[in-house]
Amino acid sequence: MTQIFVYVTHVAGVADDIASEYITAAKKIDPAATVTAVVTGSGADLDKVADSLTSKYAEVIKIGNEALAYPNAEVVRKALCNVLDKSAVVLAPHNTFGMDMCPGLSIKMDSAFAADAVDFEGVADGKLKLVRQELGGAVSTHVACDISNGAVITIRPGAFAPIDAAAGGKVTDKSGEAGDLTAKRRFLEVVQAEVGDVDITKSDVLVSVGRGIQEQENIEIAQELAEAMGAVVSCSRPIVDAKWLEKSRQVGTSGKTVKPKVYMAMGISGSFQHMGGVKGNPYIVAVNKNPKAPIFQVADVGIVTDILEFMPALTEAIKEM
Amino acid sequence: MEILVCVKRVPDTAENEFQLNSAGNDLDRDDLVYSVNEWDNYAVEEAIQIVDKVGGNVTVVTVGDSESEEVLRREMAMGANNGILLSDDAFEGSDGKGIATILKGEVLKGKYDLILTGAQADAAAGQVGGMLAAMLDLPYASLVNKIEVESDTTIKVGREIEGGNQEMNEVDLPCVLSIQTGINEPRYVGIRGIRKVAQVEIPVKDAAALGIDPSSVGDAGAKVKRVDYFVPELGAGAEMLEGSTDEIIAQLIERIKSKGGLA
């Protein structure tokens, strides 16, 4: 029987959605697993989130300390190392916190590490079979992860269906076992993202351009289409990295979350970090010259063609309407 | 400041349409175009900019076969001072921990103040930097999009977190940082730059030279192994529009209208 600990991230005492997604993930690893939720933090927020999790988990471990008030990966890692059973499977979200903490945690726990699992196919002979993606989602792989001496695995937020189990569990306070929490990396502050000239979150229609736009001058072509449609131009990350559009136009996990009615993905491959910012089930139009682009799996309608030719033609047709 | 930057040769996602080989256990690698991992270019650029400001040297290192030498030369053409190739048959099939173990061998041979990796590479794991740091007992910060050298003993780093917000930290040196894209604008490398470094000697080190037990790395030491590749069903969701451009556009406009995207 597998022992699974799930690390629940939270903001101001409210558990992230991942708390419900872990339940599905854990069942897919081993339906007979004992699953324990683990939360770190301090004060009333910690108590609040720990109590709320008892409705989903039979067992909740809380580790409280002033040093854990902000989730500094180095400090959380130390606490988890001291509290958790090293032969267990530890799950965490594949987000900017999980990416920061988990590889190092696996080394300190001397256990296997797998990142960004999107599915699990059970354990056989001490090896957990999991599914993940490579090359920006272009290909998927099965991976065998030897969990016989424990494992740390990050799971993709949103990849596992949330379950609301009713558990009526109890909270165990392990704050006393956290040990030395001094760190060589010290949290200072969070600087909020800059506000830009347009608010892409307010538009019903987005013409979103990706690396397929190829050159800065071509942004104009998207702008003309957007204008004809009464839409706004948004983009994927490489366009912002290249400084062709401002950061406030970036859609994705490290950009904006948008909820338009229609989302036009123009030359965007469809990485999960990009699609993670597209919410509210919009009608997704994908135009991409690569028929194998992952975007076609999440889009509602797809066209395999060159956006530099297609967008001007579409603009003309709309203007003639 | 002595800076080590870890770089990797990867299939270029912008240049390739990926196909599986006939056995289905690997990509069809015959015609793949390779380049340096996108994130690693930002790491090398950042290292060069730091050294330009405070002095020191940039060394680029990779674990790979003889073909990986080309990425070291490319980064040296950008301005890295030295390149080191870590290569041994025993390294083949390494998982992330194996790669970190090999890199640790090289770190212990040198004296580095700062070790940079990319935030992630082709397998989108984002693991090597954090593992390396933990093995060396050095502090680590991932997804770094700002570095300010404060003194000989600490630096200030910004991490990009959800929503594009930035988490500021003070980190003791030496440390390991994984670099996020957008931190800088990597300089262009022309053919002439590459030619200049074409003859530079690049040392190659094997397991013995690094003092690594071969059974701790490679396939032998790997707890995490890729079993196979597969391509998820094409167009599972999307209705693919076909026909002449005019036909496609007419169908598309009709659909967008019905979804409230066009008046």
Ligand SMILES: Cc1cc2nc3c(=O)[nH]c(=O)nc-3n(C[C@H](O)[C@H](O)[C@H](O)COP(=O)(O)OP(=O)(O)OC[C@H]3O[C@@H](n4cnc5c(N)ncnc54)[C@H](O)[C@@H]3O)c2cc1C
């Ligand atoms: C921690 C983290 C956070 C991230 N956050 C975000 C985020 O918030 N938002 C985001 O977007 N990304 C984010 N990324 C990056 C993400 O992983 C991808 O690298 C990125 O989304 C790729 O952008 P793209 O689709 O435009 O480029 P690519 O993946 O390079 O795709 C370009 C596509 O354009 C197609 N194409 C090329 N030329 C043409 C043409 N002429 N006509 C038609 N099609 C063409 C290609 O076939 C390809 O499919 C993040 C990454 C990390 C590690």
Ligand SMILES: Nc1ncnc2c1ncn2[C@@H]1O[C@H](COP(=O)(O)O)[C@@H](O)[C@H]1O
């Ligand atoms: N074979 C390798 N040689 C040198 N550095 C590597 C290698 N593999 C990964 N890295 C480094 O680790 C980073 C993250 O890669 P990964 O953990 O594989 O996603 C890369 O950007 C590189 O800096």
